Amino acid sequence: MSDQSIQAPHTVSRVPRTPAANEEAYLEVSDLQVQFPTADGLVRAVQGLSYSVPLRRTLAIVGESGSGKSVSSMAVMGLHDRRVARIAGSIKVGGREIVNMSDKELEGYRGGDAAMIFQDPQSSLHPYFTIGDQIMESYRAHNNVSKRKAKDRAIDMLGRVGIPNPRRRVDQYPHEFSGGMRQRAMIAMALVNDPKLLIADEPTTALDVTVQAQILDLISDLQRDFGSAVVFITHDLGVVAEIADDILVMYAGTAIEHGPVNKILGEPLHPYAWGLLESIPALTGEPQPLHPIPGSPPSLLAVPTGCPFHPRCEFKDRVGGDLCTTLKPDLIPRTGDLGRTSRCHLKEPDKVFETEVLPRLP
Amino acid sequence: MLLYILKRVLSAISVVIVTLVASFALFFLAPTDPAGVICGPRCTPERLADIEASLDLNEPPINQIGAYMKGIVVGREYSSGGTVRECAAPCLGYSYTLGQPVTKLLGAALPVTISIVLGGAVVYLVVGILTGTIAAQVRGTSLDKLVVGSTLVVQSIPYFVFALLVALYATFLPDSGYHPFTDNPLTWASGLLAAWLCVGLTNAAAYTRYSRASMIEALGQDFVRTASSKGISRRRVVYRHGLRAGLTPVVTIFGIDLAFQLTGAIFTESIFNLPGLGQLTLRAFGQYDLPVLMGGVLIGSVVLVVMNLVVDIAYTFLDPRVRLG
Amino acid sequence: MTATTTAKSGVRSVPGAPLLELENVKMHFKTKGDGFFARGTKWVQAVDGVDLTISPGETVGLVGESGCGKSTTARLVTRLLEPTGGQIRYQGVDIAHMNERQLRPYRREIQLIFQDPYSSLNPRHTVGTIVGTALRTHDMVPKSGELKRVQELLEVVGLNPEHYNRYPHEFSGGQRQRIGIARALAARPKIIVADEPVSALDVSIQAQVMNLLESLRKELGIAFVFIAHDLGVVRHFCDRIAVMYLGRVVEEGPRDSLYEKPQHPYTQALLSAVPDIGVVRGVPPKNRIRLVGDVPSPVDPPSGCRFRTRCWKAQDICATEDPALIERAPAQRVACHFAEPPAESILAETA
């Protein structure tokens, strides 16, 4: 593998993001609720989450750990055990409703129309089956083809995700692959049935930066080829900046801000998003002191009343009365820009950002 | 792989030899009086001396062990009262009380014990793994609680009580007794049925619990979630992806269990009147029949060591990470 | 033998020597050949010739990809491991092969903070016991003053001093990391080696802990060896940064010149790969360098320059001659035969 000579610096350039046209949503989540009854009480992991993703676009869902990113996307994949999780609301994929779908229908849907890539490629691949075996199983679950044909398809997919020597690699076991190659194999497995919806749950968190960069490039390239809708879950705003068209910021199980990536990262409107930006050290310029958000995320057993962010919010005093502690704000457009929404009572958030937050960003 | 097996076999042999020497020292050098036992109540000093000589009891311990080992490898001769008895290669000596070669006695008893243990294993593996897997899938429900509860009940009954209950009450079962498999497989099976059920059901409780725990862990693994996300059936997810991973620890326990059961089938054999190894050694124990006891020890240690080896090799087939390093 | 002076604590020192100096430090782990075909033993060259100098109060960052030897270096500096080669000089005195008794006074002065705030605290001990044990081990305060000092330390790291009799599981991840910091501070160290102290934390919590470390550094003048894989975090915290690859330092220099004019191809690729929020806020770089393949195994590293299997500049000489770490710009040392600053900027320029 390493004997190939590398002449010119292998470089890539960023494809500029196009603004959203009025495309039809392929995935449409509305008022999703996911709750887990536990011995300690009801865990409200997702509360009233709504978003939509058209084909050929990437939505990044960001948030701190425990904010409900994985739980909501598992619901979209129909992966929750119904005896454990209570799901309400609506998830429409290509016009079909996923919530309350029968088990039989779900089997056809999972891995066919929608596929998922997980965080840790080491533990997400079965250690006892070969890579080829695992890809073929996915393919044969949705296509009535011979083993030979399925294997050819697996080899073809491994080649497409950039695994050198796929003919030999197809018969190897996951432990014979490096971390980056395992994630490539996972991607090959997810894309083997040309899914229209790809959900990637922190697919690069377990990888090194140089390998992460390779995988991000790969996902972007493949999305262009396959034309699918991508939901990309991460907690890294840098990754979001690299890969997303749109971004949804989650906090305590709800969306608190949603819109095009350059808007949300460039001039966010929600105090939580401000806090995140103020917590990330910059790579250029004189290092500025960080202004972290005080406290820590709430327990989902007892989500604060009103705005779930109010115990940590330094702007709640600016809002008249006790609105922040009593009334949960709606996710609505807050400025003239209808393409973006945020969930906060604060007046003229764009002005506050510009005058108070922007000057102290790192 | 071959090199590995060779290395393991060599170390296995040395374990057996060490066990033999140790038990030889314990049994033969203990303050027992084997010659007196053989000689019986109406014993004359001349006859006693003759027997002692024939058993090499006058020799230093090292020579006794040497002769015993030599007997195993090339055979040996025993002379008593003027007659010489030829004892062919794997020679484990003659039973003091039955006057027969130990190898012959063991040869007759071993198939009985193996039949009991293996037949029982089939019962408890099938029952245990199946119920364990089902319980794991419905974890937390009343069915799961019922399964766990009944395993607790079964496990809390002492084994011999359970076996006695089966022997006393399960009279609808065919009469117990050993008929060689080669004579008629059907009578062989019917004669062992009670013993199988007894061994099988008591152990099934433990295997249900092992499999349940192991499957719960396996089903919680990320790769099982990946399998579900592919759109294959739930049954395939559980039995192909989950069970494959969940079985590995169960196989390990099984290998070790099986070895102990082979050497410890005493209750089962006594209660169901089956002339197996357990009965043989138990009788030998009561009568100071040291050569037979030694033979039992030898078989026991060989079985233990071989089963360990088998488990390790089975592991390499189950888990490619071990196989390919 | 150089003349040494001995402080009251038992720590010897050579006057004028730097606080800590690693010279050609090596740590080769012996591994049994795994797998049935593998014969004999192999050596994992986890750290293979690291040079590093730390002055009092300075913060030196250590970055690099997983498995490049950062944690091993941390465990060597704190002498939790005995190196298989080279010298570790603390104030001029080589502590590389000291035994446990000789090390005692040094252990106090060099403290370690771990990455995982969950597994690095004993779940059965209260916070008071955890911090108090550190005090007692090094005879820091008389028994009567222990509780008071524990509470002081908890206050310093931003925890409620009343919570000294709580158990680690009653705290959040960020708070547990603060407990680890209080434990390290208990010994009044001169150097703290922090092995990915914020990697396991969420961004908002990570910033809290970084601010705490920063204020401790300023107020107490403690020197830091700060390990992280996040290049932004390292840049924020460190005066000087060393980049490691496969057990070696490949480039080392002051923060600004390293980030703005990196000279080693690996440093350039690493910076180019960092996902940067600046790309939507400012002017993104035109081209970004992408490495091919993965890091080779430290069991059998490439001959000559260890980066050559992934380096686009590699020539024949790279396979035969191991490039030395030499100064290429003021205070910036690079181990590459063809070191040069990049033609155009690698990072996004903030508008």
Ligand SMILES: Nc1ncnc2c1ncn2[C@@H]1O[C@H](COP(=O)(O)OP(=O)(O)OP(=O)(O)O)[C@@H](O)[C@H]1O
């Ligand atoms: N005790 C050990 N025995 C054998 N190999 C070891 C041992 N400790 C570390 N290694 C190996 O040494 C190399 C360097 O390990 P180290 O933990 O220092 O990496 P690191 O840079 O801290 O990586 P990470 O970013 O993943 O924490 C790795 O290849 C690792 O597998």
Ligand SMILES: Nc1ncnc2c1ncn2[C@@H]1O[C@H](COP(=O)(O)OP(=O)(O)O)[C@@H](O)[C@H]1O
């Ligand atoms: N099976 C479950 N039972 C109870 N709580 C759960 C379960 N699965 C997830 N949760 C809780 O739901 C919340 C959201 O989790 P998750 O979506 O995984 O967060 P993340 O945003 O880090 O992906 C967490 O508080 C988690 O503990």
Ligand code: SF4
């Ligand atoms: S609604 Fe109030 S508490 Fe919530 S983010 Fe806005 S200002 Fe802060």
Ligand code: SF4
């Ligand atoms: S020495 Fe050669 S191979 Fe190594 S980094 Fe420099 S140019 Fe690349």
Ligand SMILES: [Mg+2]
């Ligand atoms: Mg998650």
Ligand SMILES: [Mg+2]
């Ligand atoms: Mg480490």
